[in-house]
Amino acid sequence: MKLGIETMGKYKKNKPYLTIFSILIFCSFLSGCSILIDSINLLKETDASTMLAENITETTISVTPISLKDTQTSESLQQTPSPENASIPDIQNLVIWVPPQFDPSQNTKESKILTDLIGKFTEEHPGVNITFRVKAITGDGSALSALSAAKNAAPDVIPSLVILNRNDLLSAVQKGLVYPITTNIFSEANSWYSYAKQSSAAENYIYGIPIAGDTLVMVYRASKTGAAMTTWEDILSRGLPIAFVPASSDGLFPTFIYLAKGGKLIDDKGQPWLDQSILVDTLKLFLTGGQNGAFPPSLAQVVDQSQNWQMFLEGSVSIIISNFSTFQHNKGPDIKAMAIPLFTDNQRYPLMNTWNIAVTTSNAEIQNLGIQFAEKMADPIFNDIWTANAGFFPVRQSEHVEWQKDESYDTILKILPDAALLPESQILNKISPILNMAVSKVIKSQTTPEQAAQEAISELE
Known part of the structure; x- marks a missing residue:
């Protein structure tokens, strides 16, 4: 018992030093926890990005933003990230509903051409992810029916853009499913075939950017x-x-x-x-x-x-x-x-008839991105190459370098100048x-x- 008292007495004498030492150990423990917590959070962010990419791939085709590729390393998980390294740009999702014939995941020449355009667009717009979802042309599974059903019941599933034929576009306008757009692409009126330029408008506003014709x-x-x-x-x-x-x-x-x-x-x-x-x-x-x-x-x-x-x-x-x-x-x-x-x-x-890209989102920033993408599909050079391989009439007048290789070139030349919209x-x-x-x-x-x-x-x- 005496030993116990002496020991306690020694403890009391050394108490100030022990207290300081304990505080230092506790602070070190908190600092270690902070690093561990930050590392865990960063791992969670990495997992979330991976899950998002997996989910997008399951739909049809998506392009991962270049700015997010290979940014997570083992070294970054071993230290508390600085504010510069910790900031990951927000992903801007551009979701496009397309009919089956425009599905870029098909193993066709026209799909490869479209996929290349998607890649170039995402290179020009880091942080943008483009997802295509295929919708039927008619019936309950059509894009028009799905838009009508989603308008009130499930607004979160409404896409950014939709490709509709001429009369479905008019129906979408009447139902308030698409938004008028502002674009300078029609400023060069002579670069458009008249049927195509006419098909872009409804109720005195521009609602679509034509990308293909058919008759x-x-x-x-x-x-x-x-x-x-x-x-x-x-x-x-x-x-x-x-x-x-x-x-x-x-x-x-x-x-x-x-x-x-x-x-x-x-x-x-x-x-x-x-x-x-x-x-x-x-x-x-x-x-x-x-x-x-x-x-x-x-x-x-x-x-x-x-x-x-x-x-x-x-x-x-x-x-x-x-x-x-x-x-x-x-x-x-x-x-x-x-x-x-x-x-x-x-x-x-x-x-x-025509196929047109229309805007279905109310988000102004996504609208702008969507219009830029639609304009690229209607670019005279791209449109010539893509429609010649996809088997549709072009919408823009050009030298038709690609179409000249097709034996149907003379046929489209006879039809296009005098084509009347249905x-x-x-x-x-x-x-x-x-x-x-x-x-x-x-x-x-x-x-x-x-x-x-x-x-x-x-x-x-």
Whole structure:
């Protein structure tokens, strides 16, 4: 017990020194904790960046910002980062919804060209990450339907940009799903084909930047059709079946012929309308073709364009009416395309559709980035290269260095200068089924052109 008292006495004598020593140890412990905590936090930031990159890659395609590559090292985890080293730039996500044909993750030439553009854009804009998500063209999974559903229910999933065809763009404008944009890209009016520049506007504002066009052409097997076909007389005289889809409500070939003959689809009040005399003339063309074997009654039963393409590729038919882009992805040594012959009274080439990039985010900074990216896709040189490989009509006038390598170059040159934008979907959806029904009745010899025209106009009223 005495030893204990002596020891305690010694402790009391040395207490000031022990207290100071204890404080020093405690401070060192706190400093070590600070380094450990900072290191753990930095590890968490690194893990979060990795998880973000993994999540983006799972969608379709993304480009990691160059400014974030290889910035985390083992050395930086062993010391408290200085303010300069600790500041990581915010990632700006540019999310773009695209239809399947513009998916940059596909193993195609046009996808590689687009991917290269994405890489260059992110090099010019460090800290920007671009993500593409593929949406269907029609149905519940389409971009337009998804935007409508997300507007109120899930605004966080709304993208930065969306690529829409002309009439879906108009619908998006009417529903308040896209924003008007400010751009100087149209200042050089002569550098644009008129159909493309016109398609950018709605309600007196610019809502889209066009990047591609598409319309109907006549596809044929040169070995079967013989000499060049330049007029409808040449075509019909051959007696070769011409595949189209009059039984489909959205088939546009009869509408094309009606418009090519100078017909109008709206009256002075903007309401759906048909010119009876031009309609009769249109139906007579199909009657003559039916009598010559060009429009046999059996083809009036086809409701799916894929059936026509199957028959064409198998050799059952030698001529087919098709979208230019579909032809470009199915062409071969003996498969050619030509502009559908027009008529002397009208030289406007009808029903040109467009694909346009529109802004869907309200974030001003992201809007600006999105517009810059869209402008690069519409750049004359890039647009020439990309559309030539993607199989769509270019939107900008240029020397078309890339298109000159394509055997369809002469065809697009005949169409582009006089291409007319297709009417609004409300008009087409009303009139095209009526025209298709009239044509079906005529080629099946169920009625005369005059009677079919009268019935069509009565149904429209």
